[in-house]
Structure formats: C-alpha cells, structure tokens
Amino acid sequence: xxxxxxxxxxxxxxxxxxxxxxxxxxxxxxxxxxxxxxxxxxxxxxxxxxxxxxxxxxxxxxxxxxxxxxxxxxxxxxxxxxxxxxxxxxxxxxxxxxxxxxxxxxxxxxxxxxxxxxxxxxxxxxxxxxxxxxxxxxxxxxxxxxxxxxxxxxxxxxxxxxxxxxxxxxxxxxxxxxxxxxxxxxxxxxxxxxxxxxxxxxxxxxxxxxxxxxxxxxxxxxxxxxxxxxxxxxxxxxxxxxxxxxxxxxxxxxxxxxxxxxxxxxxxxxxxxxxxxxxxxxxxxxxxxxxxxxxxxxxxxxxxxxxxxxxxxxxxxxxxxxxxxxxxxxxxxxxxxxxxxxxxxxxxxxxxxxxxxxxxxxxxxxxxxxxxxxxxxxxxxxxxxxxxxxxxxxxxxxxxxxxxxxxxxxxxxxxxxxxxxxxxxxxxxxxxxxxxxxxxxx
Numbered sequence: 449x450x451x452x453x454x455x456x457x458x459x460x461x462x463x464x465x466x467x468x469x470x471x472x473x474x475x476x477x478x479x480x481x482x483x484x485x486x487x488x489x490x491x492x493x494x495x496x497x498x499x500x501x502x503x504x505x506x507x508x509x510x511x512x513x514x515x516x517x518x519x520x521x522x523x524x525x526x527x528x529x530x531x532x533x534x535x536x537x538x539x540x541x542x543x544x545x546x547x548x549x550x551x552x553x554x555x556x557x558x559x560x561x562x563x564x565x566x567x568x569x570x571x572x573x574x575x576x577x578x579x580x581x582x583x584x585x586x587x588x589x590x591x592x593x594x595x596x597x598x599x600x601x602x603x604x605x606x607x608x609x610x611x612x613x614x615x616x617x618x619x620x621x622x623x624x625x626x627x628x629x630x631x632x633x634x635x636x637x638x639x640x641x642x643x644x645x646x647x648x649x650x651x652x653x654x655x656x657x658x659x660x661x662x663x664x665x666x667x668x669x670x671x672x673x674x675x676x677x678x679x680x681x682x683x684x685x686x687x688x689x690x691x692x693x694x695x696x697x698x699x700x701x702x703x704x705x706x707x708x709x710x711x712x713x714x715x716x717x718x719x720x721x722x723x724x725x726x727x728x729x730x731x732x733x734x735x736x737x738x739x740x741x742x743x744x745x746x747x748x749x750x751x752x753x754x755x756x757x758x759x760x761x762x763x764x765x766x767x768x769x770x771x772x773x774x775x776x777x778x779x780x781x782x783x784x785x786x787x788x789x790x791x792x793x794x795x796x797x798x799x800x801x802x803x804x805x806x807x808x809x810x811x812x813x814x815x816x817x818x819x820x821x822x823x824x825x826x827x828x829x830x831x832x833x834x835x836x837x838x839x840x841x842x843x844x845x846x847x848x849x850x851x852x853x854x855x856x857x858x859x860x861x862x863x864x865x866x867x868x869x870x871x872x873x874x875x876x877x878x879x880x881x882x883x884x885x886x887x888x889x890x
Contacts, residue, residue, distance in 0.1 A: 449473045450764050452590055452600035455607035456483060456572045458554065459732030459749040461561035463604060465503050466757030468568035470851050472764055475598070476570070477590070479577035479607075483562060486709040487635050487664055487671040488554035491516070491743030494546035495807035498836070498869065499754050501545075502849050508560045513552035514665030520645040524652075525698035533646065534801040542808035543835035545845070549743055549805070553635075553664045553671075557746075578607070581616045581728065588727050602760060603728045606753075609718070611734035617725040623718025623788075626739045626795050629657060632674040632682055634689045634710035636661075638703050641670065649697045651677070659696035669708060684710040715739045717792045719785055723777035729756060736784040741795035742805045744787045751807070752780050758851065758867035768889030779812050786810075808833060812870055819884055821875035827860055830874045834865055845869075853890040864890055 451467055453460045456478035467474040492500070492509065500506040521529040534549055562572060577593040581603065588603040605613035614621075641647065643663040651658050657675030664671055674692040676682060683691070689710050690701035718737045723730045732749030739745075756776050762768035787807075793799035803809065812818055813831035820830040828834070837844045839858070848854050854865040855878065864873040864881060866888075873884045884890070 449475055449598075449600045450602065451475075451760060452477065452588065452598060452603040454578050454590070454603065454605050454613050455732075455734070456558075456562070456574075457606060457608065457732065457749075458489070458557060458561060458746055459753050460604070460606035461558060461565055461572075462499070462503070462750045463606065463731065463753035463757055464565045464570045464572075465561065465568060466753060466851070467761060468565060468570040470757070470761035470765075472761050474570065475600075476565075476572045477576040477578060477592075477598075478572055478574050479593075481575050483555065483558045483572075485555055486553075486633070486711060487669070488633070488711075489740070489743070489746035490551050490553055490662075490664065490671060491746070492550045492552055492557070493743060493747045493805060493807045494544050494549070495810070495833075496747045496750050497546040497550060498544060498845070499750055501845070502869070503561075503564060505560050505564045508563075509552055509557065510550065512556050512560065512666045513550045515548050516551055517644060517646045517663060519648050521648050521650065522698065523650065530645075534805065535803075537803040537806065542803075542806070542833075543837060544806075544808055545836050551662075551665055553667060553669070554746070556666060578612055581613055583726050583728060601727065601764065604756065605728065605730045605734040606732050606749075607734055609733040609737040611730070613728065614720060614730055614734050617728060619725060619730065620721050621718040621737070622721060623716055623737065624792075626715040626717050626792055627675075629675050629677045630682055631713045631715065632672070632676060632684070632689065632692050632710065633713050634672045634684075635664070635669045635708040636672050636689060636693070636704050637668055637706040637708065638670055638699065639705060640703055641699070647697075651675075652696065657696060659693065661693075661697070682712045684712065686710075713740075715795060717788045719781070719788060723781050724773070729773075729776060731756060735780075736788060738788055738791040739795040740791075742791050742801050744791045744805065744807075747807055748784055748787050751783075754868050755780050761851065762889035765889070768887070772888060775815060775817050779815050779817070782814075783810055817866075817872055817888065819873045821880055828858070828863065828871060828874070830871050832871050834863075834869055834871060853888075
C-alpha cells in the first residue's frame with residue numbers, strides 16, 4: 449500500500465481522510481478494539497474548524513458540540529465568581545467564519561472523522577498493534593504483535609505520546625514536567641449539577657488539589673479534572689473518582705451517579721528531536737506532547753496531518769519530487785515548538801487564552817516553500833493563511849475547498865494557494881511560477 453498510519457486518534461483519522469480524498473491507498477492500524485473512549489482533548493480551535501470544513505465534517509462537528517461555557521468559581525459551597533475560559537478577541541485581520549473555540553468530546557470527534565473516512569473508502573483495522581518497524585530504500589515494513597508484517601511505501605506514527613514507532617526509530621523527546629502533580633480525568637454524570645456553567649473548585653487548603661467539572665455538550669456527561677497534589681497513586685475506580693469529587697467540592701459521592709470513563713494524565717511538554725526518519729514520519733502526540741491548558745495539542749496534531757497529507761499525495765502521484773517531504777518537518781516542528789511554549793505559559797498562568805490560541809495567525813513565511821517575486825508588506829504574503837474573504841459575492845473558501853492547488857487573483861497580485869489553504873507563491877502575475885509549480889506538484 450502507499451501509506452500505513454499507526455494510530456486512529458484524531459491525527460491518524462484526519463490524515464486518513466486527507467489521503468483518501470486524494471486516492472492514496474492508506475490503512476490505519478489501531479491497537480485497541482474500538483476507537484479510544486473518553487472526552488480527552490475536547491476543544492477545537494477556529495483554524496481546526498476551517499480544516500474540518502475542508503474535510504466535509506464541520507456541520508456534524510458543530511451540531512455535536514457547543515461554545516465554551518462561562519466558568520463559575522465555588523468556595524465552601526458558594527458561588528464566589530465567574531470568568532470566561534478564553535478571552536474575547538478582535539478579528540485582527542484573521543478573517544474566519546469561526547470566531548470561538550468549539551467544545552466536542554474527543555470520542556465524538558473521532559466518531560465523526562471515522563464516518564467520513566469510511567465514506568471516502570478508507571479503513572481502520574482494529575486490534576492490530578505495531579511491535580516494531582523497519583525500512584529500506586523502497587519502503588517500510590511494520591511488524592505486528594501477532595507476527596504479521598505489513599509493507600507500505602511510507603508510514604506515519606500517530607500513536608500518541610508513548611509512541612511505539614517513535615521508540616523503535618530511536619527518536620528521543622526533549623521536554624519538561626509542566627506540573628509535578630498528576631491529574632485524574634473522568635467522564636461522569638451528576639444530575640444535580642447545573643449544565644450552564646463550567647464549575648471550578650480552587651484548592652481548599654495547603655496541599656489540596658483543585659477540581660473542575662465541565663458539562664460536555666451533546667451529552668449528559670461532565671468532564672471531571674481533579675489535581676492530586678502530593679500523591680503518586682491514582683484510584684481510577686468509580687469509588688476513587690467519587691472520593692476525588694467529594695474531597696474537592698461541596699458534592700457528595702452519591703451525587704456522582706455514573707462514572708463512564710476515567711484516566712490518569714501527567715502534564716508535560718515535550719518535542720521530538722526530529723519529525724522524520726527516512727520513510728517514517730511522526731505526527732500529533734508522537735511528535736509533541738502538550739499541557740491541556742489552552743486547548744492546543746489536538747489542534748496542532750490535526751494540522752500536522754493537514755500539512756503532511758497533500759505532500760504525501762503529491763509525491764506518491766509522481767507530480768512532485770521526494771524532496772517536498774522534507775518540508776513537513778521544516779514547517780511543522782517550529783510551529784509545534786511555538787505552541788508548546790504557549791501551552792506551558794498558559795498552564796503556569798504566564799499567558800492568557802487569547803487570539804494566539806485560535807491558531808489562525810500561524811504561518812509558514814520562513815519556509816522554503818514560500819516564494820514571492822514582489823513582497824508586499826502589510827498585504828497577503830507567501831506562507832500566510834488565506835483569510836476567509838468574500839470577493840465579488842463569492843466566498844474564497846468555497847473556491848479553495850478540496851485537495852488541489854488554487855490560482856487566486858486579487859487586486860494587488862496573483863497567489864498560488866496550497867491545498868492546506870496557505871499561500872505558496874505570490875507575484876504581480878503568474879509569470880515566473882513554472883519552476884515553483886514543478887517543485888511542489890501544483
């Protein structure tokens with residue numbers, strides 16, 4: 449096959465969708481028997497919603513979720529304050545149909561992506577755990593725990609922060625512990641708690657941990673996050689979850705009528721030393737691990753897939769040279785490094801959840817794929833995301849949608865827009881773009 453994708457989380461599913469709509473023969477392997485349960489990464493930033501619109505799933509995602517609720521702070525069973533999780537932001541020239549983060553439980557997000565993948569003819573093979581990987585100049589061989597071997601021209605590790613593939617390749621991750629205390633994360637049902645607010649419970653005393661209980665739109669569930677200060681053992685049983693709620697809030701154990709899923713999380717920030725080893729690429733948490741603060745990790749991961757998908761498609765079709773694949777790490781690793789810093793700063797209350805968290809302003813101006821024959825300071829530049837403009841009654845994003853390059857002419861120039869919605873080449877006219885087109889398969 450063309451591409452083997454290890455891991456069927458949001459990263460792997462997004463890449464599978466992008467490859468399937470290009471006619472690339474790809475297979476997703478998932479070691480679990482089903483898609484991963486739990487709300488996990490629940491926030492979708494405006495830029496990711498734009499990607500989902502291109503994939504054809506944004507309507508389902510919007511219907512499945514809702515905006516972030518206002519937070520209410522509780523002290524000794526009394527409401528003592530309210531605040532918004534994300535700061536309201538001015539447009540700032542980053543024109544988009546989507547202006548605020550959208551909350552969707554990760555399990556539901558994955559269901560929607562999987563349905564779209566299968567609609568396009570893609571496949572997820574469950575219960576297939578990769579135990580090792582090797583490669584030669586012609587392709588990649590994945591060895592499964594069952595002893596079976598699968599051969600592909602390229603492989604992508606989208607198998608999470610503890611990536612088996614990354615370890616097999618010998619790629620290290622450098623980083624730091626963001627918070628010394630582990631977190632208990634669970635999806636619970638608390639019928640007596642209001643669903644119009646995100647409930648926040650600050651630490652009640654020295655050594656005590658905080659709790660937050662967030663209503664998950666489209667469900668009857670709340671996501672519980674409980675900090676376990678001074679403890680290394682985490683009781684993930686229903687009784688343990690109920691005890692964690694009772695110790696940190698005014699609620700009793702009996703108020704939690706159901707524990708639907710629970711997990712342990714240890715906040716850290718880490719970046720892989722490289723995002724590629726020969727014919728194998730790292731994407732998502734396999735390449736970068738974030739604090740959940742600011743809702744950046746899942747979104748950065750989906751955009752890894754969005755960047756890599758069109759490049760693999762162009763090379764596999766023979767339209768572009770293999771050198772195009774070198775630009776994946778060139779473009780995505782600096783973005784991941786920047787976003788890691790932002791996530792960590794927000795976690796430590798050193799930065800706010802402002803415009804930078806929406807990811808609309810991220811760009812590739814310094815990329816070797818960004819060329820312009822006439823720089824125009826203050827205007828749209830090579831490497832910039834194309835804003836969601838309407839020109840002569842036509843929405844540009846309607847013209848940009850799909851897996852191909854787009855030739856865009858505006859008053860001040862001509863732009864070749866990449867399949868991922870960024871300007872690749874810019875000039876006063878299309879003259880002189882031939883060499884660039886050949887290099888990128890446009």
